[in-house]
Amino acid sequence: MATCRRYRCIECGVEGVVAGGQSALFAGPTMTYCCLRTNELVDVLTPYLTLPGDAEKFELSLKRRKLKPWSVGEPCPKCGGEIVNAPEDDGSFMEECAD
Numbered sequence: 001m002a003t004c005r006r007y008r009c010i011e012c013g014v015e016g017v018v019a020g021g022q023s024a025l026f027a028g029p030t031m032t033y034c035c036l037r038t039n040e041l042v043d044v045l046t047p048y049l050t051l052p053g054d055a056e057k058f059e060l061s062l063k064r065r066k067l068k069p070w071s072v073g074e075p076c077p078k079c080g081g082e083i084v085n086a087p088e089d090d091g092s093f094m095e096e097c098a099d
């Protein structure tokens with residue numbers, strides 16, 4: 001089971017409880033994305049890219065859904081601000097990802 005933390009952009013308030021990069025659920029590998037429509041950080045199941053063109057198709061679906069990849073340490077994909085652990089996350093606060 002993946003462990004998630006609460007992250008928040010100090011500039012624009014984008015936030016979510018996510019793995020903060022590549023992780024995995026029972027259903028398969030996941031990656032953290034910033035949803036530009038809802039201003040949320042979300043873990044998205046990534047497909048196994050086996051056939052030629054799979055990567056392009058996945059990229060296209062991410063674009064349609066306005067999802068930009070984000071990993072811990074990277075600036076906010078929306079505004080370029082800093083994304084930090086939420087203040088209420090004191091280190092003991094951990095949630096299991098819902099899958």
Ligand SMILES: [Zn+2]
Pocket residue numbers: 009010011012013014076077078079080081082
């Ligand atoms: Zn931001």
